[in-house]
Amino acid sequence: MISKRLRSRSKLHRRVAGLLALAVALIGMGFLYSAVVPDPQTANAQQDPAQVREGERIYNNTCISCHGGNLEGEEGRGPSLIGIGEAAVYFQVESGRMPAVQQGAQMDAKPKVLTTEEIEALMAFIQSHGGGTTLPEEHGEELRGDNPARGGELFRLNCASCHNFTGRGGALSSGKVAPDLDGVSEDLMYAAMLSGPESMPKFSERQLTPEEKKDIIAFVKSVTDGNNNPGGNPIGGLGPQSEGLIAFIVGMAALLGITLWIGAKQ
Numbered sequence: 001m002i003s004k005r006l007r008s009r010s011k012l013h014r015r016v017a018g019l020l021a022l023a024v025a026l027i028g029m030g031f032l033y034s035a036v037v038p039d040p041q042t043a044n045a046q047q048d049p050a051q052v053r054e055g056e057r058i059y060n061n062t063c064i065s066c067h068g069g070n071l072e073g074e075e076g077r078g079p080s081l082i083g084i085g086e087a088a089v090y091f092q093v094e095s096g097r098m099p100a101v102q103q104g105a106q107m108d109a110k111p112k113v114l115t116t117e118e119i120e121a122l123m124a125f126i127q128s129h130g131g132g133t134t135l136p137e138e139h140g141e142e143l144r145g146d147n148p149a150r151g152g153e154l155f156r157l158n159c160a161s162c163h164n165f166t167g168r169g170g171a172l173s174s175g176k177v178a179p180d181l182d183g184v185s186e187d188l189m190y191a192a193m194l195s196g197p198e199s200m201p202k203f204s205e206r207q208l209t210p211e212e213k214k215d216i217i218a219f220v221k222s223v224t225d226g227n228n229n230p231g232g233n234p235i236g237g238l239g240p241q242s243e244g245l246i247a248f249i250v251g252m253a254a255l256l257g258i259t260l261w262i263g264a265k266q
Contacts, residue, residue, distance in 0.1 A: 055125025085132020
């Protein structure tokens with residue numbers, strides 16, 4: 001009888017100990033999560049409230065019809081903007097793709113509608129709802145790396161399959177097109193790599209470090225600014241396609257000329 005009571009107490013003690021260990025583990029995970037994940041309220045407090053309110057006004061005037069009053073999107077009209085971050089907002093609005101004129105396979109670049117100050121306010125408003133990827137502190141030529149040769153290797157590995165190996169763009173599936181990178185600013189290219197617009201993938205720092213992104217931009221600028229054609233006319237900069245066509249036309253014309261010359265001699 002006494003041994004049964006001892007065994008039952010031992011089982012009870014083990015169960016209580018297990019529950020206490022689980023409770024301690026859960027509390028520890030909670031503290032760890034709160035330490036690692038930033039508090040949205042704290043993140044929002046770092047932004048200018050007046051700028052966020054101005055961004056909300058702009059959003060209500062230009063974006064709400066497609067993306068909804070709570071930024072959760074409208075089915076068939078526009079995706080959710082919660083957590084996309086300021087980098088995505090900057091790319092879409094600075095390039096003129098947003099606000100969109102009409103729905104389509106993809107939004108094409110056009111002259112931007114909003115001013116720089118309005119874009120910054122809209123970025124702050126979207127960033128205050130869920131956070132997301134932010135832009136670097138550098139701007140313009142500061143985003144060009146020091147090693148365009150390495151940038152060329154990275155571009156051919158990660159980007160050339162869609163943008164062509166000199167950034168001239170190309171056709172994709174379902175009516176989409178990889179845009180020509182001629183004249184695209186350093187800020188837009190960096191924002192595109194961060195946000196992954198439309199068919200383009202996002203490149204995290206694990207895939208491409210900030211220095212590698214800057215080297216890619218340096219390479220693109222070196223081949224799209226018109227100062228990297230030591231062989232003469234770039235023939236559109238499309239590489240083997242246009243060069244092969246010119247070689248075929250010139251070669252066939254030469255063969256035809258030689259054939260006619262030989263015939264005339266006979």
